Amino acid sequence: MQISFKAVASIATLLVSANARKIFIDNDGLSALQVLFPIAAGHEVLGVSTSFGSASVVDGAGQAYDIFETYNLSACIPRYIGARQPLLRTYDTFQAWESLFGELVWQGAFSPDYEDSYSWSNFTYNDSMAGAVALIEAVKANKDTDPVLVYAAGMMTTVAQALSIYPDLAKDAAGLYIMGGYFDNQYAQATGDAITIDINTDINLIQDPEAAQIVLTADWDEIMIGGNVTNYLVPSQKLYDILEEKAGGLEEIRSNPYFADVSSLLGTGNYTENSSEETLPFWDEVVSAYMSWPELVWETTNASVAVDTSYYSPFYGSLRLYNPEWAPSKGYKVANATIVDKIDDDKFYGLLVDTFFKNWTQYCEVHGPVELIL
Numbered sequence: 060m061q062i063s064f065k066a067v068a069s070i071a072t073l074l075v076s077a078n079a080r081k082i083f084i085d086n087d088g089l090s091a092l093q094v095l096f097p098i099a100a101g102h103e104v105l106g107v108s109t110s111f112g113s114a115s116v117v118d119g120a121g122q123a124y125d126i127f128e129t130y131n132l133s134a135c136i137p138r139y140i141g142a143r144q145p146l147l148r149t150y151d152t153f154q155a156w157e158s159l160f161g162e163l164v165w166q167g168a169f170s171p172d173y174e175d176s177y178s179w180s181n182f183t184y185n186d187s188m189a190g191a192v193a194l195i196e197a198v199k200a201n202k203d204t205d206p207v208l209v210y211a212a213g214m215m216t217t218v219a220q221a222l223s224i225y226p227d228l229a230k231d232a233a234g235l236y237i238m239g240g241y242f243d244n245q246y247a248q249a250t251g252d253a254i255t256i257d258i259n260t261d262i263n264l265i266q267d268p269e270a271a272q273i274v275l276t277a278d279w280d281e282i283m284i285g286g287n288v289t290n291y292l293v294p295s296q297k298l299y300d301i302l303e304e305k306a307g308g309l310e311e312i313r314s315n316p317y318f319a320d321v322s323s324l325l326g327t328g329n330y331t332e333n334s335s336e337e338t339l340p341f342w343d344e345v346v347s348a349y350m351s352w353p354e355l356v357w358e359t360t361n362a363s364v365a366v367d368t369s370y371y372s373p374f375y376g377s378l379r380l381y382n383p384e385w386a387p388s389k390g391y392k393v394a395n396a397t398i399v400d401k402i403d404d405d406k407f408y409g410l411l412v413d414t415f416f417k418n419w420t421q422y423c424e425v426h427g428p429v430e431l432i433l
């Protein structure tokens with residue numbers, strides 16, 4: 060992975076996308092760029108729901124609350140609570156499956172050692188409308204004028220719930236973007252260390268395989284899968300240095316509450332490869348970036364896809380790819396999807412830096428950034 064300083068410096072202003080879209084995001088937790096990228100590109104985020112998955116329900120909601128406080132987005136982007144549990148998977152069946160087929164490095168909120176960081180009293184939230192219902196309302200309200208893009212960045216449970224209530228959801232939306240759906244990763248899993256195995260394991264689909272199969276094989280006009288591509292865009296010392304330099308030093312980042320999310324990205328400020336949470340790839344952010352700026356996408360592949368839903372299978376919850384010509388056509392439901400293989404890395408890192416160094420706190424009033432005061 061290489062970042063050219065030139066590319067980072069040359070993106071002086073954010074690229075404002077010609078075609079503003081309406082987007083609904085569901086995720087098992089949240090990081091700032093996932094919501095900032097779409098608004099930076101000029102799109103409208105109609106809602107963000109947070110669901111169980113890698114984080115518990117309370118932690119996902121708490122993370123989203125903190126980000127919305129930092130960037131002052133609550134007045135115009137509603138937050139919802141999405142799925143509180145998978146459709147069928149439970150803690151017990153998850154653990155029993157692991158004892159049959161091997162432990163996962165990352166078990167998310169199903170980990171026996173998982174402890175909540177937040178409690179419900181840490182923040183305010185409004186759960187009068189479930190995430191799935193809010194998603195349906197957003198899709199219905201815009202279906203004839205400006206169909207909504209759905210970004211399912213965690214488990215696909217909330218979208219599956221919405222499809223069960225309102226099966227026309229897929230047809231009435233513009234399309235589906237997912238984070239997850241790795242393939243060709245058995246070799247990496249067999250030969251890698253724990254972090255490599257972790258990075259090549261698809262918890263988003265594994266935690267709720269039935270929901271993933273329901274959602275992927277619904278009647279979307281467009282399905283964009285951010286599988287492998289999301290794994291190669293990772294932090295680096297060079298990126299950390301650029302962020303620190305732009306802020307005028309690490310201390311400035313530490314002491315300015317506006318940079319809370321940059322600070323947590325930097326960890327200690329020293330990039331230590333493969334060794335901690337801070338070095339994990341920009342998974343969800345990568346999908347958010349090319350959803351927001353489609354011109355970032357360089358290479359794609361068309362394939363038919365389905366999710367293994369056989370419990371008694373080591374691949375329960377894994378994505379299965381087929382050549383569309385040879386995919387099953389009866390019985391086992393498959394869908395045609397676009398897999399993103401390569402994006403413009405330099406531009407991605409440039410947009411990351413640029414987006415963090417804009418002042419979004421007046422977004423709800425001015426629908427864009429205002430001057431950042433350092």
Ligand SMILES: *[C@@H]1O[C@H](CO)[C@@H](O)[C@H](O)[C@H]1NC(C)=O
Binds near residue numbers: 121176177178180
């Ligand atoms: C939640 O509130 C408790 C009690 O005030 C505090 O100790 C804890 O750090 C808070 N958690 C988060 C993640 O803010």
Ligand SMILES: *[C@@H]1O[C@H](CO)[C@@H](O)[C@H](O)[C@H]1NC(C)=O
Binds near residue numbers: 185186188
């Ligand atoms: C809570 O959400 C509901 C449904 O979206 C909305 O009608 C209501 O105004 C919200 N309440 C507050 C206090 O934001």
Ligand SMILES: *[C@@H]1O[C@H](CO)[C@@H](O)[C@H](O)[C@H]1NC(C)=O
Binds near residue numbers: 244287
């Ligand atoms: C997908 O990821 C695996 C593991 O990193 C890699 O070995 C494989 O070549 C990738 N496949 C594609 C098509 O990118």
Ligand SMILES: *[C@@H]1O[C@H](CO)[C@@H](O)[C@H](O)[C@H]1NC(C)=O
Binds near residue numbers: 327329
């Ligand atoms: C970062 O690395 C440098 C050089 O190895 C070291 O001097 C410094 O103490 C480290 N900083 C932190 C916060 O770990």
Ligand SMILES: *[C@@H]1O[C@H](CO)[C@@H](O)[C@H](O)[C@H]1NC(C)=O
Binds near residue numbers: 251332
């Ligand atoms: C980190 O992991 C990658 C991929 O497995 C490997 O190529 C690299 O050598 C590792 N780096 C360190 C410092 O261990």
Ligand SMILES: *[C@@H]1O[C@H](CO)[C@@H](O)[C@H](O)[C@H]1NC(C)=O
Binds near residue numbers: 359360361
């Ligand atoms: C994928 O399929 C679409 C629609 O059938 C087609 O326009 C596009 O060229 C195909 N892309 C690739 C990379 O084959």
Ligand SMILES: *[C@@H]1O[C@H](CO)[C@@H](O)[C@H](O)[C@H]1NC(C)=O
Binds near residue numbers: 363384394
């Ligand atoms: C997928 O595309 C193939 C041809 O590329 C087509 O024959 C098939 O009907 C499509 N399948 C679905 C589920 O749309």
Ligand SMILES: *[C@@H]1O[C@H](CO)[C@@H](O)[C@H](O)[C@H]1NC(C)=O
Binds near residue numbers: 131134422
């Ligand atoms: C937050 O946004 C609201 C609504 O746009 C605005 O009235 C308020 O001044 C902003 N607060 C800060 C601290 O910027």
Ligand SMILES: *[C@@H]1O[C@H](CO)[C@@H](O)[C@H](O)[C@H]1NC(C)=O
Binds near residue numbers: 432
């Ligand atoms: C963002 O802009 C607002 C309004 O001009 C200002 O009060 C605030 O200090 C700015 N925040 C940062 C981090 O620049």
